[in-house]
Amino acid sequence: GAGVSQSPSNKVTEKGKDVELRCDPISGHTALYWYRQRLGQGLEFLIYFQGNSAPDKSGLPSDRFSAERTGESVSTLTIQRTQQEDSAVYLCASSLNGRHGNEQFFGPGTRLTVL
């Protein structure tokens, strides 16, 4: 079946503009995660959705970052007033549920460049 998909694959924007990144998880997966990977760094957790529960937003670096998910489907990550330090690869992952030890399946990522 289809894996996790993300769009766009690449996004170049000017400092101060807003951007929206999209993630389509694997069908039936109730848990969805956003991470980002800055150059030369490991992945950093941003936000976690599990079903209809309140999301875990503890990894969002500032109030310019927000994310939504409709039910158990598509999620969008929005970055307002982008800054150069927001340049990174943004990865989405989904898993069957948020239980201990479950494998997360990753999408190909969106490479964001802020000029």
Add this chain to the structure above:
Amino acid sequence: GDSVTQMEGPVTLSEEAFLTINCTYTATGYPSLFWYVQYPGEGLQLLLKATKADDKGSNKGFEATYRKETTSFHLEKGSVQVSDSAVYFCALGGANSKLTFGKGITLSVRP
């Protein structure tokens, strides 16, 4: 908070050499431990995992044992191949199973 430390890279080996990539962690509670791999031009994928102390994860000839006493999850392979060239990430699964990653290490295997 949770953290993962991986040995510094990159690592270059000859084919059939023995591989060890060190990984240690700091965590509260009883995390799950993972190794993810990213092959050139591909997305991140799970290589192996262990969910409790003394468990051994294995896949494609790679192994790692969850050592609670040394807070380690070192990755090993007895004989690497050129096709193992990739970036390897150690990760810890904590609360809500969100992952904390190490910085990753690039492995290059030459024929």
